Amino acid sequence: MHSLNVELGDRSYPIVIGSQLLGDPQYLLPYIRGRQVCVVTNETVAPLYLERLLEGLSDFDKVDTIELPDGEAFKTLDTLNRIFDLLLERRHNRTTTLIALGGGVIGDMTGFAAACYQRGVDFVQVPTTLLAQVDSSVGGKTGVNHPLGKNMIGAFYQPRMVLADMDTLSTLPKRELAAGIAEVIKYGLICDAPFFEWLEGNMPRLLACEPEALAYAVDRCCRDKAAVVAEDERESGRRAILNFGHTFGHAIEAVQGYGSWLHGEAVAAGMVMAAELSSLRGDIDAGLVGRIRALLAAAELPLAAPEGMAVQQFLDAMAVDKKVLDGRLRLVLLRALGTAQIVDDTPRELLVEALRNCGAV
Ligand SMILES: NC(=O)c1ccc[n+]([C@@H]2O[C@H](COP(=O)([O-])OP(=O)(O)OC[C@H]3O[C@@H](n4cnc5c(N)ncnc54)[C@H](O)[C@@H]3O)[C@@H](O)[C@H]2O)c1
Ligand SMILES: [Zn+2]
Secondary structure, three states: OOOEOOOOHHHHEEEEEOOOOOOHHHHHHHHHOOEEEEEEEEOOOOOHHHHHHHHHHOOOOOEEEEEEEOHHHHOOHHHHHHHHHHHHHOOOOEEEEEEEEEOOOHHHHHHHHHHHHHOEEEEEEEEEOOOHHHHOOOOOEEEEEEEEEEEEEEEEEEEEEEEHHHHHHHHHHHHHHHHHHHHHHHHHHOOOHHHHHHHHHOOOOOOOHOOOHHHHHHHHHHHHHEEEEEEEOOOOOOOHHHOOOOHHHHHHHHHEOOEEEEEHHHHHHHHHHHHHHHOOOOOOOHHHHHHHHHHHOOOOOOOOOOOOOOOOHHHHHHOOOOEEEEOEEEEEEEEEEOEEEEEEOOOOHHHHHHHHHHHOO
16 A cells, blocks of 8 residues: 655645555545535446445445536536535535545546535545546646636645545556556656656556556656645646646647547647657657657557647647747647756747657648
8 A cells, every 4th residue: 555645734635545445444534524425426436436435434424425427528517516406405514525436527526516515625535547546636626617618617625635546447448547547657757757667667567457556656646746736736837847748638639529539648649749849859869759659659549640630720729728828839848758848939840840740731
Protein backbone atom coordinates (compact mmCIF):
# COMPACT_ATOMS: atom_id res chain seq x y z
CA MET A 1 0.00 0.00 0.00
CA HIS A 2 1.19 3.50 -0.85
CA SER A 3 0.02 6.74 0.66
CA LEU A 4 0.88 10.37 0.25
CA ASN A 5 -0.37 13.70 1.42
CA VAL A 6 -1.48 16.51 -0.86
CA GLU A 7 -0.11 19.54 1.01
CA LEU A 8 -2.54 22.44 0.84
CA GLY A 9 -2.42 23.90 4.33
CA ASP A 10 -5.68 23.29 6.18
CA ARG A 11 -7.10 21.70 3.04
CA SER A 12 -4.41 19.00 2.92
CA TYR A 13 -5.61 15.46 2.38
CA PRO A 14 -4.24 11.93 2.00
CA ILE A 15 -4.34 9.65 -1.05
CA VAL A 16 -4.24 5.95 -0.26
CA ILE A 17 -3.29 3.65 -3.14
CA GLY A 18 -3.23 -0.14 -3.23
CA SER A 19 -5.18 -3.39 -3.64
CA GLN A 20 -8.21 -4.71 -1.78
CA LEU A 21 -8.95 -1.33 -0.21
CA LEU A 22 -12.55 -0.90 -1.30
CA GLY A 23 -14.33 -3.14 1.19
CA ASP A 24 -12.01 -2.33 4.08
CA PRO A 25 -13.54 0.40 6.24
CA GLN A 26 -10.31 1.33 8.05
CA TYR A 27 -9.22 3.61 5.21
CA LEU A 28 -12.36 5.69 4.71
CA LEU A 29 -13.87 5.82 8.17
CA PRO A 30 -11.36 8.17 9.84
CA TYR A 31 -12.23 10.82 7.25
CA ILE A 32 -15.99 10.69 7.61
CA ARG A 33 -16.90 13.08 10.40
CA GLY A 34 -20.71 12.76 10.65
CA ARG A 35 -23.23 9.94 10.76
CA GLN A 36 -24.61 10.38 7.25
CA VAL A 37 -23.13 9.38 3.91
CA CYS A 38 -24.31 9.42 0.33
CA VAL A 39 -22.51 7.43 -2.36
CA VAL A 40 -22.70 8.98 -5.83
CA THR A 41 -21.97 6.53 -8.63
CA ASN A 42 -23.23 5.55 -12.06
CA GLU A 43 -25.09 2.67 -13.67
CA THR A 44 -21.86 1.09 -15.00
CA VAL A 45 -19.77 1.22 -11.85
CA ALA A 46 -22.54 0.43 -9.34
CA PRO A 47 -23.01 -3.23 -10.33
CA LEU A 48 -19.24 -3.74 -10.17
CA TYR A 49 -18.18 -2.04 -6.93
CA LEU A 50 -21.05 -0.48 -4.99
CA GLU A 51 -21.82 -3.49 -2.84
CA ARG A 52 -18.20 -3.89 -1.77
CA LEU A 53 -17.98 -0.22 -0.81
CA LEU A 54 -21.27 -0.31 1.11
CA GLU A 55 -20.08 -3.28 3.17
CA GLY A 56 -17.68 -0.98 4.94
CA LEU A 57 -20.29 1.71 5.60
CA SER A 58 -22.96 -0.29 7.43
CA ASP A 59 -22.51 1.48 10.77
CA PHE A 60 -23.72 4.90 9.69
CA ASP A 61 -27.18 6.24 10.62
CA LYS A 62 -27.98 7.07 7.03
CA VAL A 63 -26.41 5.52 3.93
CA ASP A 64 -27.93 6.60 0.64
CA THR A 65 -26.87 5.88 -2.90
CA ILE A 66 -27.56 7.71 -6.11
CA GLU A 67 -26.89 6.01 -9.44
CA LEU A 68 -26.52 8.47 -12.27
CA PRO A 69 -26.62 7.71 -15.99
CA ASP A 70 -23.15 7.04 -17.45
CA GLY A 71 -21.32 9.50 -19.66
CA GLU A 72 -19.84 12.93 -20.16
CA ALA A 73 -23.19 13.99 -21.69
CA PHE A 74 -24.71 13.76 -18.22
CA LYS A 75 -22.09 15.94 -16.53
CA THR A 76 -24.62 18.77 -16.30
CA LEU A 77 -26.46 21.02 -13.89
CA ASP A 78 -29.58 18.90 -14.42
CA THR A 79 -27.78 15.82 -13.15
CA LEU A 80 -26.33 17.81 -10.27
CA ASN A 81 -29.88 18.73 -9.29
CA ARG A 82 -30.75 15.06 -9.00
CA ILE A 83 -28.04 14.76 -6.35
CA PHE A 84 -29.42 17.79 -4.48
CA ASP A 85 -32.98 16.41 -4.76
CA LEU A 86 -31.96 13.17 -3.13
CA LEU A 87 -29.93 14.85 -0.39
CA LEU A 88 -32.83 17.13 0.51
CA GLU A 89 -35.54 14.47 0.24
CA ARG A 90 -33.51 12.21 2.47
CA ARG A 91 -32.73 15.07 4.86
CA HIS A 92 -28.98 15.05 4.67
CA ASN A 93 -27.61 17.83 6.83
CA ARG A 94 -24.37 19.76 6.88
CA THR A 95 -22.52 16.89 8.51
CA THR A 96 -23.10 14.53 5.60
CA THR A 97 -20.24 13.15 3.49
CA LEU A 98 -20.57 12.51 -0.23
CA ILE A 99 -18.55 9.60 -1.62
CA ALA A 100 -17.70 9.66 -5.33
CA LEU A 101 -17.42 6.11 -6.69
CA GLY A 102 -16.49 6.20 -10.37
CA GLY A 103 -14.37 7.92 -12.99
CA GLY A 104 -13.64 11.58 -13.49
CA VAL A 105 -17.19 12.45 -14.50
CA ILE A 106 -18.57 11.19 -11.18
CA GLY A 107 -15.66 12.71 -9.24
CA ASP A 108 -16.05 16.16 -10.78
CA MET A 109 -19.82 16.22 -10.26
CA THR A 110 -19.75 14.85 -6.74
CA GLY A 111 -17.06 17.31 -5.73
CA PHE A 112 -19.05 20.21 -7.10
CA ALA A 113 -22.24 18.95 -5.43
CA ALA A 114 -20.31 18.79 -2.14
CA ALA A 115 -18.98 22.31 -2.66
CA CYS A 116 -22.53 23.66 -3.13
CA TYR A 117 -24.77 21.56 -0.88
CA GLN A 118 -25.58 23.66 2.17
CA ARG A 119 -22.56 25.82 1.23
CA GLY A 120 -20.15 22.94 1.49
CA VAL A 121 -20.11 19.42 2.93
CA ASP A 122 -17.31 16.87 3.08
CA PHE A 123 -16.56 14.54 0.22
CA VAL A 124 -14.19 11.68 -0.46
CA GLN A 125 -13.15 10.24 -3.78
CA VAL A 126 -13.00 6.59 -4.72
CA PRO A 127 -11.72 6.87 -8.29
CA THR A 128 -12.20 3.77 -10.47
CA THR A 129 -10.52 4.83 -13.72
CA LEU A 130 -6.80 5.33 -14.18
CA LEU A 131 -7.44 8.86 -15.41
CA ALA A 132 -9.41 9.71 -12.28
CA GLN A 133 -6.74 8.15 -10.06
CA VAL A 134 -3.81 10.03 -11.57
CA ASP A 135 -5.45 13.26 -12.59
CA SER A 136 -8.97 14.33 -11.68
CA SER A 137 -8.86 13.22 -8.04
CA VAL A 138 -5.80 15.37 -7.33
CA GLY A 139 -5.99 19.12 -7.22
CA GLY A 140 -9.55 20.02 -6.34
CA LYS A 141 -11.03 21.07 -9.67
CA THR A 142 -14.72 20.17 -9.64
CA GLY A 143 -17.56 21.08 -11.93
CA VAL A 144 -19.99 20.32 -14.72
CA ASN A 145 -20.28 21.15 -18.40
CA HIS A 146 -22.43 23.87 -19.94
CA PRO A 147 -23.85 23.56 -23.47
CA LEU A 148 -21.42 26.36 -24.43
CA GLY A 149 -18.30 24.90 -22.85
CA LYS A 150 -16.75 21.95 -21.05
CA ASN A 151 -16.15 22.32 -17.29
CA MET A 152 -17.36 25.91 -17.42
CA ILE A 153 -19.38 25.78 -14.18
CA GLY A 154 -17.40 24.68 -11.15
CA ALA A 155 -15.32 25.35 -8.08
CA PHE A 156 -12.00 24.53 -6.50
CA TYR A 157 -12.94 22.18 -3.67
CA GLN A 158 -10.68 19.59 -2.05
CA PRO A 159 -11.80 16.14 -0.89
CA ARG A 160 -11.14 14.89 2.66
CA MET A 161 -9.32 11.87 1.23
CA VAL A 162 -8.86 9.77 -1.90
CA LEU A 163 -8.97 5.98 -1.91
CA ALA A 164 -7.56 4.48 -5.11
CA ASP A 165 -8.01 0.72 -5.36
CA MET A 166 -5.98 -0.78 -8.21
CA ASP A 167 -8.27 -3.82 -8.37
CA THR A 168 -11.02 -1.66 -9.86
CA LEU A 169 -8.89 -1.11 -12.97
CA SER A 170 -9.22 -4.78 -13.96
CA THR A 171 -12.71 -4.15 -15.35
CA LEU A 172 -11.83 -0.94 -17.15
CA PRO A 173 -12.09 -1.20 -20.95
CA LYS A 174 -8.57 -1.42 -22.48
CA ARG A 175 -9.06 1.81 -24.40
CA GLU A 176 -9.90 3.68 -21.19
CA LEU A 177 -6.83 2.22 -19.50
CA ALA A 178 -4.59 3.33 -22.35
CA ALA A 179 -6.16 6.80 -22.29
CA GLY A 180 -5.21 7.05 -18.61
CA ILE A 181 -1.68 5.93 -19.44
CA ALA A 182 -1.33 8.94 -21.75
CA GLU A 183 -1.68 11.20 -18.70
CA VAL A 184 0.74 8.97 -16.78
CA ILE A 185 3.36 9.43 -19.50
CA LYS A 186 2.69 13.17 -19.40
CA TYR A 187 4.00 13.41 -15.82
CA GLY A 188 7.25 11.77 -16.82
CA LEU A 189 7.68 14.21 -19.66
CA ILE A 190 6.87 17.44 -17.85
CA CYS A 191 8.45 16.89 -14.45
CA ASP A 192 9.80 13.40 -13.77
CA ALA A 193 12.48 12.03 -16.11
CA PRO A 194 13.32 8.99 -13.92
CA PHE A 195 9.64 8.01 -14.00
CA PHE A 196 9.62 8.27 -17.81
CA GLU A 197 12.55 5.86 -17.84
CA TRP A 198 10.72 3.53 -15.47
CA LEU A 199 7.72 3.58 -17.82
CA GLU A 200 9.98 2.65 -20.75
CA GLY A 201 10.83 -0.55 -18.88
CA ASN A 202 7.44 -1.36 -17.39
CA MET A 203 4.71 -0.60 -19.91
CA PRO A 204 3.68 -4.26 -20.42
CA ARG A 205 3.11 -4.59 -16.66
CA LEU A 206 0.78 -1.59 -16.66
CA LEU A 207 -1.14 -2.84 -19.69
CA ALA A 208 -1.53 -6.22 -17.98
CA CYS A 209 -3.02 -4.40 -14.96
CA GLU A 210 -0.42 -5.71 -12.52
CA PRO A 211 -1.55 -4.12 -9.24
CA GLU A 212 2.00 -3.50 -7.95
CA ALA A 213 3.08 -1.71 -11.09
CA LEU A 214 -0.15 0.27 -11.29
CA ALA A 215 0.09 1.33 -7.65
CA TYR A 216 3.66 2.50 -8.15
CA ALA A 217 2.69 4.52 -11.22
CA VAL A 218 -0.42 6.03 -9.63
CA ASP A 219 1.56 6.98 -6.52
CA ARG A 220 4.26 8.62 -8.60
CA CYS A 221 1.76 10.57 -10.73
CA CYS A 222 -0.18 11.76 -7.68
CA ARG A 223 3.07 12.96 -6.07
CA ASP A 224 4.07 14.76 -9.24
CA LYS A 225 0.68 16.41 -9.65
CA ALA A 226 0.41 17.23 -5.94
CA ALA A 227 3.79 18.99 -6.07
CA VAL A 228 2.71 21.11 -9.02
CA VAL A 229 -0.69 21.89 -7.46
CA ALA A 230 0.85 22.74 -4.09
CA GLU A 231 2.89 25.42 -5.81
CA ASP A 232 -0.02 26.86 -7.74
CA GLU A 233 -3.42 25.64 -6.53
CA ARG A 234 -5.48 28.00 -8.68
CA GLU A 235 -3.53 27.81 -11.92
CA SER A 236 -1.97 31.23 -12.12
CA GLY A 237 1.36 29.92 -13.38
CA ARG A 238 3.18 26.63 -13.06
CA ARG A 239 0.04 24.48 -12.91
CA ALA A 240 -0.38 25.19 -16.63
CA ILE A 241 2.39 22.67 -17.40
CA LEU A 242 -0.18 19.96 -16.64
CA ASN A 243 -1.75 20.98 -19.94
CA PHE A 244 1.18 19.58 -21.91
CA GLY A 245 -0.20 18.13 -25.16
CA HIS A 246 -3.66 19.42 -24.29
CA THR A 247 -3.91 22.45 -26.57
CA PHE A 248 -3.32 20.17 -29.56
CA GLY A 249 -5.45 17.45 -27.98
CA HIS A 250 -8.38 19.76 -27.38
CA ALA A 251 -8.25 20.78 -31.04
CA ILE A 252 -8.56 17.11 -32.01
CA GLU A 253 -11.44 16.56 -29.58
CA ALA A 254 -13.27 19.68 -30.76
CA VAL A 255 -12.91 18.94 -34.48
CA GLN A 256 -13.64 15.22 -34.19
CA GLY A 257 -16.63 15.85 -31.96
CA TYR A 258 -16.34 15.02 -28.28
CA GLY A 259 -16.49 11.29 -27.67
CA SER A 260 -15.07 9.79 -30.84
CA TRP A 261 -11.49 10.11 -29.57
CA LEU A 262 -11.03 9.62 -25.85
CA HIS A 263 -9.44 12.58 -24.10
CA GLY A 264 -6.26 10.63 -23.34
CA GLU A 265 -5.96 9.49 -26.96
CA ALA A 266 -6.16 13.09 -28.16
CA VAL A 267 -3.61 14.11 -25.52
CA ALA A 268 -1.26 11.34 -26.70
CA ALA A 269 -1.24 12.66 -30.27
CA GLY A 270 -1.05 16.19 -28.84
CA MET A 271 2.05 15.31 -26.83
CA VAL A 272 3.76 14.03 -29.99
CA MET A 273 2.93 17.35 -31.68
CA ALA A 274 4.26 19.35 -28.74
CA ALA A 275 7.42 17.22 -28.70
CA GLU A 276 7.91 17.70 -32.46
CA LEU A 277 7.57 21.44 -32.03
CA SER A 278 10.00 21.45 -29.11
CA SER A 279 12.47 19.64 -31.34
CA LEU A 280 11.94 22.01 -34.28
CA ARG A 281 12.67 24.91 -31.92
CA GLY A 282 15.95 23.19 -31.05
CA ASP A 283 15.02 22.67 -27.39
CA ILE A 284 15.13 18.85 -27.46
CA ASP A 285 16.76 16.45 -29.88
CA ALA A 286 15.03 14.19 -32.37
CA GLY A 287 16.12 11.13 -30.40
CA LEU A 288 13.91 12.15 -27.49
CA VAL A 289 10.95 12.63 -29.82
CA GLY A 290 11.56 9.08 -31.01
CA ARG A 291 11.52 7.77 -27.44
CA ILE A 292 8.26 9.59 -26.74
CA ARG A 293 6.68 8.12 -29.85
CA ALA A 294 7.93 4.64 -28.93
CA LEU A 295 6.53 4.79 -25.39
CA LEU A 296 3.12 6.03 -26.54
CA ALA A 297 3.09 3.35 -29.25
CA ALA A 298 3.89 0.70 -26.64
CA ALA A 299 0.74 1.83 -24.83
CA GLU A 300 -1.18 1.49 -28.12
CA LEU A 301 -1.98 5.18 -28.17
CA PRO A 302 -2.32 7.28 -31.33
CA LEU A 303 0.74 9.24 -32.44
CA ALA A 304 -0.72 11.31 -35.25
CA ALA A 305 -3.56 13.62 -36.17
CA PRO A 306 -6.87 12.00 -37.07
CA GLU A 307 -7.09 10.90 -40.71
CA GLY A 308 -7.72 13.92 -42.91
CA MET A 309 -7.57 16.60 -40.20
CA ALA A 310 -6.15 19.78 -41.73
CA VAL A 311 -3.46 22.08 -40.36
CA GLN A 312 -5.93 24.95 -40.65
CA GLN A 313 -8.45 23.09 -38.52
CA PHE A 314 -5.81 22.80 -35.80
CA LEU A 315 -4.91 26.47 -36.05
CA ASP A 316 -8.55 27.58 -35.89
CA ALA A 317 -9.38 25.33 -32.97
CA MET A 318 -6.23 26.29 -31.08
CA ALA A 319 -6.94 29.99 -31.51
CA VAL A 320 -10.12 29.60 -29.48
CA ASP A 321 -8.47 27.49 -26.82
CA LYS A 322 -8.65 29.03 -23.37
CA LYS A 323 -4.86 29.00 -23.11
CA VAL A 324 -4.81 31.96 -25.52
CA LEU A 325 -4.16 35.03 -23.39
CA ASP A 326 -3.88 38.51 -24.91
CA GLY A 327 -4.12 37.06 -28.40
CA ARG A 328 -0.88 35.07 -28.09
CA LEU A 329 -0.88 31.32 -28.36
CA ARG A 330 0.67 29.94 -25.18
CA LEU A 331 1.95 26.41 -25.52
CA VAL A 332 3.50 24.03 -23.03
CA LEU A 333 6.62 22.58 -24.65
CA LEU A 334 9.62 20.57 -23.49
CA ARG A 335 13.02 21.99 -22.68
CA ALA A 336 14.39 18.57 -21.78
CA LEU A 337 13.06 15.20 -20.68
CA GLY A 338 11.29 16.00 -17.40
CA THR A 339 11.29 19.77 -17.89
CA ALA A 340 8.38 21.70 -19.37
CA GLN A 341 8.32 25.35 -20.32
CA ILE A 342 5.54 27.73 -21.32
CA VAL A 343 6.21 29.45 -24.60
CA ASP A 344 4.25 32.23 -26.28
CA ASP A 345 6.51 33.15 -29.19
CA THR A 346 6.33 30.14 -31.47
CA PRO A 347 6.59 31.12 -35.14
CA ARG A 348 3.56 29.98 -37.08
CA GLU A 349 5.75 28.21 -39.69
CA LEU A 350 7.25 25.94 -37.03
CA LEU A 351 3.82 25.14 -35.65
CA VAL A 352 2.61 24.22 -39.14
CA GLU A 353 5.69 22.07 -39.74
CA ALA A 354 5.20 20.23 -36.44
CA LEU A 355 1.56 19.54 -37.33
CA ARG A 356 2.54 18.24 -40.77
CA ASN A 357 5.17 15.97 -39.19
CA CYS A 358 2.29 14.48 -37.22
CA GLY A 359 0.05 13.74 -40.15
CA ALA A 360 -2.07 16.90 -40.38
CA VAL A 361 -2.84 17.68 -44.04
N1 LIG B 1 -10.95 17.62 -12.00
C1 LIG B 1 -9.87 17.50 -12.75
O1 LIG B 1 -8.79 18.00 -12.44
C2 LIG B 1 -9.97 16.68 -14.00
C3 LIG B 1 -8.80 16.28 -14.65
C4 LIG B 1 -8.93 15.47 -15.77
C5 LIG B 1 -10.18 15.09 -16.22
N2 LIG B 1 -11.29 15.51 -15.56
C6 LIG B 1 -12.63 15.11 -16.01
O2 LIG B 1 -12.72 13.70 -15.90
C7 LIG B 1 -13.65 13.22 -16.86
C8 LIG B 1 -13.04 12.03 -17.54
O3 LIG B 1 -12.81 11.03 -16.58
P1 LIG B 1 -12.72 9.49 -16.97
O4 LIG B 1 -11.75 9.33 -18.08
O5 LIG B 1 -12.53 8.76 -15.72
O6 LIG B 1 -14.14 9.22 -17.64
P2 LIG B 1 -15.50 8.61 -17.07
O7 LIG B 1 -15.77 9.03 -15.70
O8 LIG B 1 -16.53 8.90 -18.10
O9 LIG B 1 -15.19 7.05 -17.08
C9 LIG B 1 -14.94 6.38 -18.31
C10 LIG B 1 -15.87 5.18 -18.50
O10 LIG B 1 -15.43 4.12 -17.67
C11 LIG B 1 -16.51 3.66 -16.87
N3 LIG B 1 -15.88 3.13 -15.66
C12 LIG B 1 -15.41 3.83 -14.61
N4 LIG B 1 -14.77 3.01 -13.77
C13 LIG B 1 -14.85 1.77 -14.29
C14 LIG B 1 -14.36 0.50 -13.89
N5 LIG B 1 -13.60 0.37 -12.80
N6 LIG B 1 -14.64 -0.57 -14.67
C15 LIG B 1 -15.35 -0.43 -15.81
N7 LIG B 1 -15.81 0.74 -16.26
C16 LIG B 1 -15.56 1.83 -15.50
C17 LIG B 1 -17.38 4.84 -16.70
O11 LIG B 1 -18.69 4.49 -16.31
C18 LIG B 1 -17.30 5.45 -18.10
O12 LIG B 1 -18.16 4.75 -18.97
C19 LIG B 1 -13.95 14.38 -17.78
O13 LIG B 1 -15.23 14.87 -17.48
C20 LIG B 1 -12.90 15.41 -17.45
O14 LIG B 1 -13.34 16.74 -17.64
C21 LIG B 1 -11.20 16.29 -14.48
ZN1 LIG C 1 -6.00 15.63 -19.53
